[in-house]
Amino acid sequence: MQHLQFEASWDKALAVQDRRNIEKIFSETKYLNSSDIICSPIREAINHNKALLVSVLVHNFTNHPLTFNNVRLVYSIQGEIIADKVFTLPMLAIPSKVSLPWTFIFPKDSYTPKTFFDNGRLEIF
16 A cells, blocks of 8 residues: 655754645555556646746655666656656665655756746656
8 A cells, every 4th residue: 555755854944834735745646546656746846946846745655665876867848848857866766655745856948947846747767
């Protein structure tokens, strides 16, 4: 059975409304019939450094931990690739059968500027 987990810094800093939103997304997606890794969108934003922030709930439906060592992530909107970057995040490991929210940061020069970034899809390769 899939479990929702928060990384320690998220657990401390997350606003009540944001936590409720993530819990709602989890309850709506935890029973997806999958044996793979799926990212459910939470929010997209541009920060003060003009980096694209893509927050997702990463569902690890597999039977093994998910680590991010030279892992390619592609963010697309309606089939158009907006951002494509290889991530190495030694502090991020998602156990088997766990869903964990995370924000992936695409620096200014690693994505195509758009007037909006919502309703996108983040895929892990």
